[in-house]
Amino acid sequence: MLMDPRTLARHEARAQVFKALAHPSRLLMVDELMQSERCVCELTALVGSDMSTVSKHLSVLKTAGVVADERRGAQIWYRLRMKCVARFFACVDSELQRQAREQFDLVHADTVPK
Amino acid sequence: MLMDPRTLARHEARAQVFKALAHPSRLLMVDELMQSERCVCELTALVGSDMSTVSKHLSVLKTAGVVADERRGAQIWYRLRMKCVARFFACVDSELQRQAREQFDLVHADTVPK
DNA sequence: CCGCCATTTGGCTAAACTGCCAAGTGTGCA
DNA sequence: TGCACACTTGGCAGTTTAGCCAAATGGCGG
Known part of the structure; x- marks a missing residue:
């Protein structure tokens, strides 16, 4: 794949966003976050997987810039960033x-x- | 992941679309197809991989409903379906x-x- | 029908992704 | 300080994906 580094970089960054969205559980969470922010415990209950799994999914979405997180006391709240x-x-x-x-x-x- | 089958199915179908777009080469091809339809040979030259690889990428995009293909003589032309x-x-x-x-x-x- | 061209499919290996458990980190409260 | 709670990270086994080569398919001109 030989091409202009700038164009390549743009497609890499875009691909990361699509990769982040390319999983049913993550789509479900994003769908939920469209309504309002949610803590990890709520999203864990929603998708029904282990909390560690959900946390990793959220990490993927966060790295791609799709969601953002904020700690409030012991809980961490996620909100949709890419509206x-x-x-x-x-x-x-x-x-x-x-x-x-x-x-x-x-x-x-x-x-x-x- | 326990949830309503209809909702689950919708997220599965959506995820397939995102999975199809979650690759730099495929994004590059989709970007190209925004301008106009292209044959496999043109797309192969664009991404610079083996034609068999490109063909498989196109197959992924087609299965997800992102592009459509049409045979014209010996060549096969792809066009963007999900505008x-x-x-x-x-x-x-x-x-x-x-x-x-x-x-x-x-x-x-x-x-x-x- | 034969050979050539464009494209797809099969097969194989290396790499990436998933999901669970266990262990670690950070916060609030007694 | 110690403990419980919310969450993240490490690590591992099973599954999926990527990309190359080789072989098969489909169409066209002799």
């Missing part, structure tokens, strides 16, 4: 739905001629 | 840039008192 994921989620959902519909129409094109 | 990635890329870039700036300001807060 635009919300709009993208909606777009992905509607696009996937559209594709599923097209697929359905194709399969049934012979049984229900237009 | 909204463009807007999201722009948002991610500006957000990452903002974060980098904030980080810079923090580090130099003592040397350049406001």
Whole structure:
């Protein structure tokens, strides 16, 4: 992969964001954080994994710049930092739905001629 | 991870899209496809990997619904199917840039008192 | 039908990712 | 100071992913 270092670096940084979002548990947490900030214990209850696992997931999201954390006493609260994921989620959902519909129409094109 | 199957399925499908985008080479190709459709040979030249590797990358993007392909003679042309990635890329870039700036300001807060 | 070209698929190894347990860190309270 | 609580980090085994080569597929011009 030979290319301009600046362009390469941009794609690396972008890829890190996508990598961070490329896991069902992490998506679930981000979805939850769209509503409001949450402590680790709440997110742990949400995804149902070991707290150490959840903590590592949060670390991935934080390193990528998707979320931010703040300690308040013994607890640590996470909030969504990259707000635009919300709009993208909606777009992905509607696009996937559209594709599923097209697929359905194709399969049934012979049984229900237009 | 115990949760409602519908919600789970939605997050799985979303995660597949993000996983597909979570690789520098694939991001580079998607970026290129924002401009116009491209054949495999053009994309191979762009990323500079083996054509078999590029083909597999494209297969990942296609399965996730991000791109679509069409055979024309001996060549196969790929086009961007999930158009909204463009807007999201722009948002991610500006957000990452903002974060980098904030980080810079923090580090130099003592040397350049406001 | 044959050879050539563009692309995909199979197979293999190295690297990265996941998730659990155990151990470590930081905070508040007695 | 000591202990309980919230969370993070280290480490390990199992799974997935990446990228190369080689082999197979599909289409086109003889």
